[in-house]
Amino acid sequence: MHLLSQRVVEIENMEESKVHVFKSSSELLEKLHEKWNSVERLPYPAMYSSVYGGIVLDPAMMVIPIDDHMVHRGHGVFDTAIILDGYLYELDGHLDRFLISASRAKITSPFPKSTLSAILIQLTAASNCKKGTLRYWLSAGPGDFLLSPSGCPTSAFYAIVIDEEFSQCKEGVKVITSTIPMKVPLFATSKNVNYLPNVLSKLEAEEKGAFASIWVDEEGYVAEGPNVNVGFVTHENELILPFFDKILSGCTAKRLLELAPKLVENGRLKSVKTANITVEKAKGAAEMMYIGSTLPVLPIIEWDGKAIGDGKVGDLTMALSDLVWEDMVAGPETHRLKVPYV
Template sequence: MEVYGSLVQQTLGDRVEPFSRPTQLLTSQEVIDALYAGVHDNAISNYMAFYSSELGGIVTDPALMVVSADDHMVHRGHAVFDTATLTQGYLYQLDDHLDRFYRSASKAALTPPFPRNQIRRIILETAAATKSFEGNMRYWLGAGRGSFGISPLECLQTSFYCVAYKSAESPDPSIGWKVKTSPVPIKDPYFATLKSTNYLANALVALDAQLEGFDQGVFVDSEGYVAEGPVMNIGIITHEGEMVVPPFEQTLAGVTLQRLLHLVREVLDSGGTDVLGFIKKVSQRPFKLEEAKQAKEAFMVGSSTVVMPVIQWDNTEFLQTKPTPEVGIIALSLRALLEEDMDPTANRGQHVEVPYGFLTNA
C-alpha cells in the first residue's frame, strides 16, 4: 500500500497534498464490512429499530439504519419529520403528532407513500420491534430518491423512515436552564411553522448558546419579540399571574405546549389552584425580550424537555430568594401537571398502546 501510494503521489504531482492517502474503490462486501466497523457506541446503545420504505421493512441492527444519498431529504433538505414519546409501552399524543406531520407535509408539497393508517401502523410496529417500553419514535417523509437535481419531480417516490431510539438522560429540572438570546436570524414564518429537516438555524442557535456557557438559545425577531428555542417552545409567568406563550405565527405549534395549555385551562376553569398556585390567566400573545426578562418566571416546553425552568436569561436571573432559593417553582408545578398527563395509567385518552408481539414473539 505504501509503494502504491508513492506511485500515485509521483503520478499526480502537485495535484495532491503531501502525505495524502489514495482513495479506495470498495467492493460490496467491503462496504458492508465498513458499515459494521463504523457503528459508533451511541448507535449500539441507543438505536433500537428502524423502518425504511426503501428497504420495505424494519431492521434492528444499527449498522443497517441507512438512507440513500440521492434522497432529496439528504442533499436538498426536502423532508418533514415529527417525534412521539414512547412511555410505559404507549405512544403519547401520537395522533396529534401525526396531525402536525401531515400539515407539514402539505406545506412542503409532499405526499406520503402510504395511507395514514399504514403510516400509523408502521410507527407502532417499529416501536413493538424494540421490545422496549420507553424511548422516542422519530419519523421522516422525504421527497425520495432519483436524482441530485433541485426539483422533486425527478424523484421516483416519496420515502418514509422511522427510527426508535432511547431517550437521552433528562436534565435535572430542579437545576433549571440558563438561556441566551441568539444572534442567529429567526426563520421566515412559513418555514418556522413547518417542521422540516432544515434545522441549520436551530443547530446554530444551540451551538452559539453552548459555546458561551448557556444551556439553550432563544430566537428573537428583529423587533425584539421572543419566538422559541432551538427545539422547544418558551413561555413566561408575569408578576400578575399571567402565563404567556408566543402565538404560533412565527413559531412551531408545539404539540406538548398545546396540551399543557389545555391542562392549565382545565384546572383554572375548575377553580383549582393547588397545582398551579400563582397562575390566574393563560394567554397566547406576543411579548418582547424586555417583558420576558422582567417576568416572575420563564420556562421551556417540549416533548423531550417536558417543562424546564429558566433560571437565567442572558444576565438576568430568575431566582426567588424568599425565604430560600427556589428554582422555577411554578414551572415545576406545570411540569408535574404534564407528567401526570403523560402517565398512561391516568387514562386521559392521549395514549396509543404499542402492539408488542408483532415480529417479536413477546
C-alpha cells in the first residue's frame, strides 16, 4: 500500500507540473513577445544571423539554434566594437583579431573580412543605436550534437547591437589576485567563447568585495584581468603593460600604447613599453589600471588589501584615460568609422 500511495502522489505532482506544448509557431511567438512588450527601451535593437540571412529587429526572434556547436561545444570565437556618438571605434583592428581567433579555432568565416565589415556597419545603421556595443561571433555552425564539426554544413556568423550606457571611468576600484587557474596561452590569446574561468574569476572577486581580479602566470608575472588588460605606472614614471604572448592582445591596450608616447613628448612619462612585471614590482607601482573597450582606462587603487601608490586615483592614469577617451570621441578617421544611419 505504501508504494501504491507513493505512486499516486507522483502522478498528482506530475499533473501539477505538466509542461505546456506549443501547437503552432504563432502561439510560441506570442509567448516570446510577452517578455518584450513591457520593456520601454529595447536593450538589443538589432541582430544579424547568417542562418537567417539578414538583420532581425524583433528581439523575440534573436535566437541561435540549439545544435550550433558554439552553444553545446563552445566551438566559437567573438569580438566587440564600441559605438560612440554614431561612430564605430577600432572596428578594423577588432575584425583582424576576430579572424585570427577564428583561424586558431579552425573556423572558416562564411564571408571575407570586407563583407563582415559591411554587415556590421549595416547592422549598426539598422539599429539606430548611437551609443553602445557591437558584439559578433563566428561559430562552427549548427548541424548536430557531436564533438567534431564535420557534420556542420557551414560556419555561422552572428552579431548583435547592445544599446548600453558607458562613460569614462574616473573612480578607483579594488582588485584581488585570482585563485582560478588562468587559461593556457593557446586559449588566452584567442577571444573564444569558453569564458568559464573568466566568469569564476570575476565572481571570486565580487564575493570578496572587489571589482575584479588579476591573473598571475606560472612564472609569477602579472598577466591580465578576467576581460581586461592591466597596466602600471612605476615611480620612475614608466608605463608598463605585460607582454601579449600569454594573454589577449587588447585592442584598447594596443591603442593606448600608440597614444601614450604623447605623454613622453611632453615630459609627463619617461617611457612606454611592454615587459614582464613581477607581482612584487606591480604591487609597488605608483599607479595601476585596467584597460578595456568600455572603460577605457579604469584606475585601480588597491590590490589584495594593499594600497597602490597613495591609494588614490593617479594623475598619469587619468591623463592616459583622457588620451584614449578623446581618441574615441574625436580621433582620426583611421580609427573611427561613421555609421551611415538612415
